[in-house]
Amino acid sequence: MISSIIFIVLFLGSSIFFYLNSKKIRRNILLGKDISITDNKGERLKTMILVALGQKKMFTRPIPAILHLFLYAAFVITQIELIEIVFDGVTGQHRAFRPSLGGFYTFIVSFIEILSVLAFIGTIAFLARRNLLKVPRLVKSELNGWPKLDANIILIMEIILISFIFMMNGADEVLYSRGQSHAENLGDRTFGLAISSYLGPLIYGNMPDAGLHVIERIGWWGHIIMVFSFLNYLPFSKHLHILLAFPNTYFSNLKLKGQFDNLFEVTDVVKPNFDPAYQPVLDPNAVIKFGVKDITDLNWKNLLDAYSCTECGRCTAACPQSITGKALSPRKIMMDTRDRMEDVGKSMDKNGGTFVDDGKTLLGDYIKHEEIWACNTCNACVQECPVNIDPLAIIMGLRQQLVLEQSSAPNELNGMFSNLENNGAPWQFSPADRANWINEN
Amino acid sequence: MSNTTIKVPTMQEKIAKGETPDILFWVGCAGSFDDRAKKITKAIVRILNHVGANFAVLGVEESCTGDPAKRAGNEFLFQMQAMQNITVLNGYDVKKIVTGCPHCFNIIKNEYPELGGKYEVIHHTQLVQQLIDEGKLKVQGGAFKGKKIVFHDPCYLGRGNNVYEAPRDVISKLDAELVEMKRSKANGLCCGAGGAQMFKEAEKGNKEVNVERTEEALSHNPDIIAVGCPFCNTMMTDGVKHFNKEDKTKVMDVAELIANANDL
Ligand code: SF4
Numbered sequence A: 001m002i003s004s005i006i007f008i009v010l011f012l013g014s015s016i017f018f019y020l021n022s023k024k025i026r027r028n029i030l031l032g033k034d035i036s037i038t039d040n041k042g043e044r045l046k047t048m049i050l051v052a053l054g055q056k057k058m059f060t061r062p063i064p065a066i067l068h069l070f071l072y073a074a075f076v077i078t079q080i081e082l083i084e085i086v087f088d089g090v091t092g093q094h095r096a097f098r099p100s101l102g103g104f105y106t107f108i109v110s111f112i113e114i115l116s117v118l119a120f121i122g123t124i125a126f127l128a129r130r131n132l133l134k135v136p137r138l139v140k141s142e143l144n145g146w147p148k149l150d151a152n153i154i155l156i157m158e159i160i161l162i163s164f165i166f167m168m169n170g171a172d173e174v175l176y177s178r179g180q181s182h183a184e185n186l187g188d189r190t191f192g193l194a195i196s197s198y199l200g201p202l203i204y205g206n207m208p209d210a211g212l213h214v215i216e217r218i219g220w221w222g223h224i225i226m227v228f229s230f231l232n233y234l235p236f237s238k239h240l241h242i243l244l245a246f247p248n249t250y251f252s253n254l255k256l257k258g259q260f261d262n263l264f265e266v267t268d269v270v271k272p273n274f275d276p277a278y279q280p281v282l283d284p285n286a287v288i289k290f291g292v293k294d295i296t297d298l299n300w301k302n303l304l305d306a307y308s309c310t311e312c313g314r315c316t317a318a319c320p321q322s323i324t325g326k327a328l329s330p331r332k333i334m335m336d337t338r339d340r341m342e343d344v345g346k347s348m349d350k351n352g353g354t355f356v357d358d359g360k361t362l363l364g365d366y367i368k369h370e371e372i373w374a375c376n377t378c379n380a381c382v383q384e385c386p387v388n389i390d391p392l393a394i395i396m397g398l399r400q401q402l403v404l405e406q407s408s409a410p411n412e413l414n415g416m417f418s419n420l421e422n423n424g425a426p427w428q429f430s431p432a433d434r435a436n437w438i439n440e441n
Numbered sequence B: 001m002s003n004t005t006i007k008v009p010t011m012q013e014k015i016a017k018g019e020t021p022d023i024l025f026w027v028g029c030a031g032s033f034d035d036r037a038k039k040i041t042k043a044i045v046r047i048l049n050h051v052g053a054n055f056a057v058l059g060v061e062e063s064c065t066g067d068p069a070k071r072a073g074n075e076f077l078f079q080m081q082a083m084q085n086i087t088v089l090n091g092y093d094v095k096k097i098v099t100g101c102p103h104c105f106n107i108i109k110n111e112y113p114e115l116g117g118k119y120e121v122i123h124h125t126q127l128v129q130q131l132i133d134e135g136k137l138k139v140q141g142g143a144f145k146g147k148k149i150v151f152h153d154p155c156y157l158g159r160g161n162n163v164y165e166a167p168r169d170v171i172s173k174l175d176a177e178l179v180e181m182k183r184s185k186a187n188g189l190c191c192g193a194g195g196a197q198m199f200k201e202a203e204k205g206n207k208e209v210n211v212e213r214t215e216e217a218l219s220h221n222p223d224i225i226a227v228g229c230p231f232c233n234t235m236m237t238d239g240v241k242h243f244n245k246e247d248k249t250k251v252m253d254v255a256e257l258i259a260n261a262n263d264l
């Protein structure tokens, strides 16, 4: 009875806390400009299934892909067991589904156990890779501090979680074989769990019943508390991608990567020069801002991108400018965008929902000009991203701001602009000489 | 390359004669003004002349597509250029365009339509592939038989528009040995020119992008680094010079390979 109440309080508490934090994230994402993405539902669904669920783009690097798949599959499949845990927790029963599910129960829990072992192996490998092997994309400076800690915390949580599962199942197997488990006795002497029916007796075989009951309870409570903690850790972590990868891939850019958007604010002004019949749509007296200075100038998809970023650095590892030691790192662009969103969000939390200007902007205070001007617009980062994030869209918006609002392009580019404007070519050649090549030898 | 004079009719001349060209050859700024790129332009023209294509160029009526401005963030300048070009192209009722540069190809094909310029646009490697497929162009290996060729994907042809096979198909007709770099096709590495970097100094770092890319290409010890973009051509040529490999390795456009092989 008491334990049911504790469980219900924990369950509701963590659900409410998660709900409140999710609402903040939603609010932050909606700080972005509104755009409508309602086309091609079928293709979008397919992209989501292939890229988010099927992890298609991970498989360009097969070894991390398989290790990651272990963690991911264990994560997804373990949720099935949660149904029973929550049911048991609320009703005070123990393995309530076993009598009615029979062999299927054994199969599901065994499956979870096997995946948990694989996930355990994956986790150890990832910890080693991050902390011992020093893979270049995982030791870049933008990961110093919290991002690095975040990555390690989640891996360690995974190990603890898995350990709890095997404490719970292993001790319970031994108890059941002695007829002492709180699970309903079905007349057999084992649950037949793929791992614990062996591992349990091996580790706990000599322990007295009382000790086993304690271990089983520690495992059970530990497991569920880890799950609740994990859930509530997500909103503060790069691991939010576990959830946001789905909407983010659904709303992927489906156009050719080479095709950049044309700014309508510009078309509306330029078009009348060429087409006198064209009637401008935008109010000529309204103040129109070009490009991106802060997160509110980005659209909600750019901001969803930032919250979906796994900080894996595949983009940065493929970026020609990062490879050659320039300040630009597409991963950092995404991390900065998220950091800025969080900072703005915190200010809103503190000030009753309104953002109090802190004198900072995404452009300049988070992302430096030097980074923006290094980009080759080559789309390698977009191609690589396992959850279809588009760092280039943000970079382009920032460039537009620098050129159109602040006139602060590098000098050589200003030179190129004036050549283009005066001569119709990026170099200083006369337009009258454009066809000279025809008669040259 | 032989010195038969090339025939390059302009749109204006064609129209004056009451003729309608089947295809417009969009030369581009590099192809018009850059000495190295002009050779590529001429190679494309030789191929067009060889197959007797009914084509024309805009000549002095052509102006920059606005691509360098757009990628550098100057959307105004881009749209001014685009609409000016669209006015000219629509005035001549142009239906089909072949470009000598992947940047012109991408921007006319993908970003002009919304501004009122809707054309069928192909890159010159696609044109050559079509001519071969239609049997209009027969390619002999010629000088390139057995030579080792690596192909460098231009970002705006490959990743930008998913055209990976046309240039490779064409090269494969040369009886040469086509080698793939580790970073190729969708994973190709930029030459370093894109995004208007061509027109400015690189930002502070520890290496030039073109050196990184050329190093990778040269690691295969090729006779030829084949490219499909005048800017890649510049970058890779500079890269080869950086490693003092000009004697061993030439940087050539796919169009030049074909024109040379056929002794056009
Ligand atoms: S588009 Fe820009 S940021 Fe992305 S990989 Fe290329 S150079 Fe790097």
Ligand code: SF4
Residues within 6 Å of the ligand: A308, A309, A310, A311, A312, A313, A314, A315, A316, A330, A331, A334, A384, A385, A386, A387, A388, A389, A391
């Ligand atoms: S943008 Fe994509 S590729 Fe880059 S770090 Fe984030 S998730 Fe990884």
